[in-house]
Each structure stands twice: as C-alpha cells, then as structure tokens.
Amino acid sequence: QKEVEQDPGPLSVPEGAIVSLNCTYSNSAFQYFMWYRQYSRKGPELLMYTYSSGNKEDGRFTAQVDKSSKYISLFIRDSQPSDSATYLCAMSLSYSGAGSYQLTFGKGTKLSVIP
C-alpha cells in the first residue's frame, strides 16, 4: 500500500461546480497536511495547509482533515477555468527536527474546469 493515495483523474467539471478532491494515507503519524496547485510545467504552489484534524477555509477553498479515517479533502466552490491545474496533496510528520521536513506527495489530480 502506498503511503498516500490520490486519484489521478482527470476530473472535468463545468464552470461554477463544486469540486471535491481527496487523498487517503496510511501513516497515522502524519500531522501536517497541505494542498498544492501545479500548473503545467511549473513548480507547485501552496494552496492550503492544516495541522491535525479539522477544517480550514480560505475564500473558495476548504480543506478538511479526518485523521481517524486517514482522509483529507479539498473543496473548491464556484470553480473557475483558472482553477484548471493538477492538485497535489502532501503531508509531513512534523515541522521541526532533521528529517521531519520531508513531504510525501499524492500523485496529483488533474482538474479541468470547462467554461
């Protein structure tokens, strides 16, 4: 079993739809959870990060973490064509101490928002 599982898609939705992106993971020691957006041939950019379980909202984006189920989600409301990109989930054990900086990534889900 891979440490982080993410459906690669592709996912195609009409403009204005609500998008749900998900990842599951196997290592219960992960504490920090992030979502990155990567446009074609560009480096990933951080969208959201959360610590432990709970929800976090930022504009049209909501990140959810359910540690009991080892499941994280990213919701995009009122999706726009400019949201078309690959979305990568990532997680790490902690943020202090050598070796804890490493991120484990999902494969990424390619999203297309059709006008």
Place this chain on the structure above:
Amino acid sequence: GAVVSQHPSWVICKSGTSVKIECRSLDFQATTMFWYRQFPKQSLMLMATSNEGSKATYEQGVEKDKFLINHASLTLSTLTVTSAHPEDSSFYICSAPTILPFYGYTFGSGTRLTVV
C-alpha cells in the same frame, strides 16, 4: 516573500554532458533544500535533501555520483546532473521549508531537462 528562484527553466543538452541547476532563496535563508524529480503524469519524487554546510542525503536508488548536490550557502543549492543520458530527461524541482509568510514549503518553478 519566501521565493525560491530556480534556473534554468528549461535546458537541452547532449548525452554525456553535465548540467547544473540552481535554486536560490531570495528573501529567506534556506538551511534545507529538497530536490525532486517529476516524470510526466507522475507525482513528485524526492531525490535528495541538502543541508547547508554538510553532505546531502540521497533517497534510495538515487546515484549520488550522478546527481551532485552542493549547498554551500544559506541561499544557494545546486544540483548537477553529470554525464546526462536520455533517461535523465525529466522535470526537476527544488523546495525549501519556510515559516514566513506561511508555514509550508516553497517550490522553485522547476527545470525541464531534455537530454538528446
């Protein structure tokens, strides 16, 4: 703030030559830099972790003599692909952990390497 500048953005080289990729942290000190490789439609795969002033740590299966990493200062880390071959063609990205302005990891813009 928290920008990692990566150069070149793309490079084409002949088989057998070496290519150097630079990552600079522009407004913060990066004591650690991660180097990733990404093949088409694949996720980011960690190749190595460099720490300023010490030897890099390579992931299993990554040839340290082929992928030379130098982290000589708090703002510069370099990856040199030596004796490049077509199978080394990939997208290489660096990343540094940051605290400000956000708690996360800042990525460079990536380098697309094509070996012909």
